[in-house]
Amino acid sequence: MTPPLLDDAGALAAAEAVRAVLATGAAARDRDRVLPRAELDAVSDSGLLGITVPARFGGRPVSTRTVARVFATLARGDASVAQIPQSHLTFLDALRRTGTDLQQKRWFGEALAGRRFANAQSERGTPTVGIDHTSFAPQPDGSLRATGTKYYCTGALLAHWLVVRGVVGDHRAPDAQSRKVLAYLPVDTPGIDISDDWDGLGQRTTASGTVTLTDVVVPADAVIPYSAIFDDATTYGARAQLVHAAIDVGLARAAMDAARGAVASARPPVDAAVASADRDPLLLQQFGDLEITVRSAEALLVEAGEAIDRAEDARADDPGSVDPDAAAAASIAVAAVKVVATRAALETSSALFDAGGTRSAAASSGTDRLWRDARTHTLHDPSRWKVQHVGRYALTGAHPPRHGLV
Numbered sequence: 001m002t003p004p005l006l007d008d009a010g011a012l013a014a015a016e017a018v019r020a021v022l023a024t025g026a027a028a029r030d031r032d033r034v035l036p037r038a039e040l041d042a043v044s045d046s047g048l049l050g051i052t053v054p055a056r057f058g059g060r061p062v063s064t065r066t067v068a069r070v071f072a073t074l075a076r077g078d079a080s081v082a083q084i085p086q087s088h089l090t091f092l093d094a095l096r097r098t099g100t101d102l103q104q105k106r107w108f109g110e111a112l113a114g115r116r117f118a119n120a121q122s123e124r125g126t127p128t129v130g131i132d133h134t135s136f137a138p139q140p141d142g143s144l145r146a147t148g149t150k151y152y153c154t155g156a157l158l159a160h161w162l163v164v165r166g167v168v169g170d171h172r173a174p175d176a177q178s179r180k181v182l183a184y185l186p187v188d189t190p191g192i193d194i195s196d197d198w199d200g201l202g203q204r205t206t207a208s209g210t211v212t213l214t215d216v217v218v219p220a221d222a223v224i225p226y227s228a229i230f231d232d233a234t235t236y237g238a239r240a241q242l243v244h245a246a247i248d249v250g251l252a253r254a255a256m257d258a259a260r261g262a263v264a265s266a267r268p269p270v271d272a273a274v275a276s277a278d279r280d281p282l283l284l285q286q287f288g289d290l291e292i293t294v295r296s297a298e299a300l301l302v303e304a305g306e307a308i309d310r311a312e313d314a315r316a317d318d319p320g321s322v323d324p325d326a327a328a329a330a331s332i333a334v335a336a337v338k339v340v341a342t343r344a345a346l347e348t349s350s351a352l353f354d355a356g357g358t359r360s361a362a363a364s365s366g367t368d369r370l371w372r373d374a375r376t377h378t379l380h381d382p383s384r385w386k387v388q389h390v391g392r393y394a395l396t397g398a399h400p401p402r403h404g405l406v
Contacts, residue, residue, distance in 0.1 A: 003047035003114045005059070008066045014046040015073040022077030027366040029078075029205050030373075036081045036205050040158050043074075043085060044114030052089055054096060057108040064239065064312075065305030068246045072301060075250025076257070079373045080205040082247050084155035087119035090240045091163040094182055097236065098225045107184055110161065117184070118159035120150040120211040130403060134166030136181060136218060144168070144223065146183060146191075146216040156194050157207035162187050164213065165226060180226040183218045191216035202369075202376030230402050233327035235308050237404045238334040242304055244380050245334065248341035249301050251374045252294045255348035258370060259287060262356035283354065290348050297344040300337035307333035328399035331406050335386035342383040345374035381405045 006014055021042045029036060043049065048070060053059025062070075067089070074082035088111070095107055111117070123133055134148025148166055156162060164183045167176040185192065191214045198208040229236050266277040274280055311326035322330075349371035353360045360367040389400040400406045 001045065003045055003050060003112065005112075006047045006051055006062065007060055008062045011048060011051050011062050011066055011070050012073070014048055015070040018042055018046050018048065019073050019077035022074060022081050026078040026080075027369055030080070030369050031366070033204050035158060035207050036078070036084075037158060039078070039081050040084060040116065040155075040207075043081070044116060047114075048074075049085060049088060049114055049116065050108075050112040052092055052096075053108045053112055054104075057104055058112055059108065063305065064242065064308040065302050067239075068242050068301045068305040071243050071246035072250040072253070072298070075247040076254045077250075078205075079247055079251050079254070079370075079377060080203050082250060083203060083206050083377065084118070084158070085116070086240070086243045086247070087154050087163070088117045089243060091117050091119065091182065091184075093236060093239050094163075094226065094229060095184075095224060097229050097234075100221075100224075103184075103221065103224060107161070115160040116155060116158065117161045117163055118153060118155035118187075118207075119165075120153045120156060120162050120213075121165040122150060122152045123148070124151050130405075131177060132166050132180060133171045134164065134213065135171050136166050136168050136183065136223070138168065142220045144183075144218040144220070146213045146218050148213050150211040150213075152198070152208050153194070153211045154206050154208045156187070156211055157196055157209050159187050159207075161185065162189075162192065162194075162211065164211070178227050181223045182226045183223050185216070185218065185222060189216060200376050202372030202374070204372075230404075233322050233324035233399075234402065235311050235322055235327055235330050237402075237406050238304075238308050238311075238327070238331045240404055241334045241338055241381065241406060242301075242308065244377070245297075245304070245338040245341040246301055247377055248338070248345040248374065249294070249297045251370060251377065252297060252341065252344035252348045255345070255352050255370045255374070256287075256291060256294055258367070259348070259352050259355040262352060262360060262367065266355060266357040266359070277355070277357070286351060286354065290344075290351055293340070293344045294348060297337060297341045300333070300340055304330070304333040304337045324399065328393065331400045332390055332393045335383075335389050335400065335406055338381070339383040339386050339390070342378045345378055349374040 136144040193212045195210045268277040272280040307330040311330045392398040
């Protein structure tokens with residue numbers, strides 16, 4: 001079936017419906033590491049994979065604040081599944097900025113049809129996550145040959161398209177990292193091998209495998225510029241990080257949901273002198289503070305989405321051009337929510353054990369799933385440096401760095 005076109009209200013309603021699907025069996029999928037094939041198909045069928053497609057290519061793009069709320073809702077159901085389309089939206093955003101009209105028509109059409117895009121960008125052994133050794137060697141006929149290995153390729157095992165990041169030519173050349181491109185390739189392209197080898201302690205069902213590219217033929221029209229995204233002020237990084245923050249917000253809310261059930265069957269400590277654990281005044285104080293933290297993260301998430309919308313609406317005629325001050329304000333707003341969302345996810349998922357008491361330490365309780373997911377996902381782009389960016393901006397007005405992580 002053709003996925004529906006969703007407006008803002010429709011996207012939020014669809015996310016709630018899909019959340020129920022994702023929540024069903026999430027603990028069992030995590031326990032047995034069963035990849036969420038049917039659940040991802042539900043995401044595809046819902047129309048949510050097309051909510052950022054520009055109108056001139058047949059879409060009905062929703063606001064960025066709605067995108068953030070959609071991902072928080074999905075993560076409240078199952079953060080592993082919610083993480084998979086993060087890359088999908090990020091690389092559609094790259095396409096929006098530097099793809100040709102023909103490329104955009106092709107791949108935006110795929111997104112509207114519910115086809116999934118996954119990432120192949122991170123590498124091991126490089127000085128930073130932003131350095132690529134994967135190379136695209138130009139050929140006489142205009143095509144390229146891709147060679148390299150990518151790790152943590154979220155969603156790759158269940159994707160239709162793989163988006164590979166690398167440099168044109170020799171990656172050891174002095175200017176190689178300024179010549180980065182993205183290649184949009186069908187997952188069954190000869191020379192691409194995807195291994196099911198992700199062994200993370202959390203986010204166990206993100207379908208993240210190692211991608212090995214061996215002399216892969218890349219048509220010229222499958223490639224778009226990547227480095228060029230950061231030549232001028234941009235909201236590209238802010239959009240990508242906003243979705244990560246939304247996943248952490250969803251995890252935090254899921255932990256609060258679980259705490260309500262855990263405390264109902266827990267025994268109060270002797271010193272509390274109350275009939276049930278949900279009357280323990282110290283536990284109430286603890287979870288009151290946590291609820292305030294989660295609500296703060298939820299509010300900052302919406303604020304950050306609105307900051308991105310303001311920056312982009314001011315230059316709606318040119319998606320690649322954003323006022324530097326507006327772009328900086330949007331990045332700082334996203335950095336702020338990323339910090340608070342990280343704290344909320346880690347603190348609530350850890351306190352969940354306090355709500356449940358000793359019995360929550362039993363593996364059979366599944367209490368640890370949300371903590372493992374939060375601990376794993378919050379390692380994406382550590383929030384400690386985002387605090388630095390926020391502090392400099394607050395005291396000096398200094399703009400944050402211009403890259404894909406802020």
